[in-house]
Amino acid sequence: MILLRDAMRLRESQEANIIVMLIEKKESEKAWILRVDDPSGEHRIIAPKDGVSGDSPEQLLPDMVIGARVVKSGEALIARELILPDLAAERLEKTAHEAFICMISDIHVGSKHFREDLFENFLDWINREDDPEARNVKLLIIAGDVVDGAGVYPNQHKDLEIFSVEEQFKKLAGLLSEIPERVKIIIGPGNHDPVQRALPQPPLPEKYRAILEKSGRSLIFVGNPAWIRISGRIFLIYHGQGLDDVIQQAPGFSHSSLERDLGEVLKLVLRCRHLCPIYGETTPIIPTPEDMLVIDRIPHVFHTGHVHVAYAGSYRGVRIINSGTWQEQTSYQRSVGLEPTVGAMALISLGDLSIKLRRFV
Ligand SMILES: [Fe+2]
Structure with a gap:
């Protein structure tokens, strides 16, 4: 070299x-x-x-x-x-773990388009002690856009049902209080949440964490992106802001083709070993001395959100997930032909990392 x-x-x-x-x-x-x-x-x-x-x-x-x-x-x-830098193929060691992890994102509480009815269906399911999968869920990971926020884009107030961000968090705390106590909840921020917009994002501020703590649940607040080790498995949790630039610039991709192409978009991000490969386009990035968006280790699970389209697959042993959304199609999404996967959740088994996508419709 x-x-x-x-x-x-x-x-x-x-x-x-x-x-x-x-x-x-x-x-x-x-x-x-x-x-x-x-x-x-x-x-x-x-x-x-x-x-x-x-x-x-x-x-x-x-x-x-x-x-x-x-x-x-x-x-x-x-x-x-x-x-390209790419990933080395990895063989996955299975373990005897029977626990499941639920992965969701893009709840958008406060939006007129938030499907609370579908979220209640999810809460009903996770409380079912007679369902062997639901009963064994130990962790819920939420990969950003937990609320719709305020002032995120021009004229957002027209799309809001709850105008105050504090009230949006109170509403979310009420929903989280319906999660069974056995389930720990990991929460990372997205571009709609009230934290600094530029990547890497810190965890939610204390003011909003305190509101969510009133749910009485065991909450762990992480930044975006977040690397988390769970029972020996490495999870890379990333809201996914940088995906927009990849979709716009890579040949053949568009927001209207994500149902077909999202797996390839996420694979390309892994292959170039960077969560936001293009600098200076629509995604703001803080120019830190050390680039925190480099994928410098190989995760077992790569969990994203942001584009509101659900996907589950794998690339060279890495499980790739986009956990969809709980928000109906917005007018912006309609204008770019994006069909969101509403009411979606990914369920991953800690034992063999097999993934099921579920819809609560
Ligand atoms: Fe979102």
Whole structure:
């Protein structure tokens, strides 16, 4: 592995491996022109459309870190192979755990479109002692957008049933008090919740935590993203704000095709090992000295929300979940053709990490 500066000093036809970040890519008739940099400088790599093995240049997004096998040709570097960071395939060890974990997100309490009736169906189910799955739920994870908030977007008051954020949290506390006492509840924030919008987000502020504590339940407040170890399994819980930029910029994806493509979107995020691979688009990110959004470990479970479309699958042993929503289609979602999965929950077995998606309709 050599630096870009040293790659430029190679002899004609000499090959080398480099790791670079993509600044931008341009398409010509026969090749992709990739403007890239590393700590030693900036240069262009030409990726011929018919001669690159590994990952396709077409799916590369700005700010992605990629590995490249290049050959020197005149003043240019020609790509022979492109490689995304990706995950190593992992074999999952099964355990004897019989417990289940419930995963939900995007409740949006306070919205006119919050389906309280469906949420009550969920509460009825989780209280059923005669249901072997419900009876064994030990943990409920909520991956953000617990309330609809206020002032999140222009004219939001037209979509609100409860205008005060405090009242929204009081309503949520009432709902959480109906969860059985045996279930611990982990709560992370999303873009609708009253915390700083830029990623990484801290846990909910004390003021709102105190309201939820009145539910009398055992609550654990985490930031977004959150890495949590549960009985030896690593859970990466991420509301999912950065998915919007990936959906908008990666070829072939759109909000109206998520029922078909969400698995591929989430897989791409894992393969580039970053929760918000594109910097400076619609998702605000705090430029911290250490990038907290890098997927620097391989989780067993990757739980997301935000796009309101439910999905369960796996990639190289990592269980991938999007837990849908409890909010009916909003006018914005209608305008982009997004069909939300309303009343959805993912149930995961701690023993073999098998996932069931359930709808409470
Ligand atoms: Fe949401």
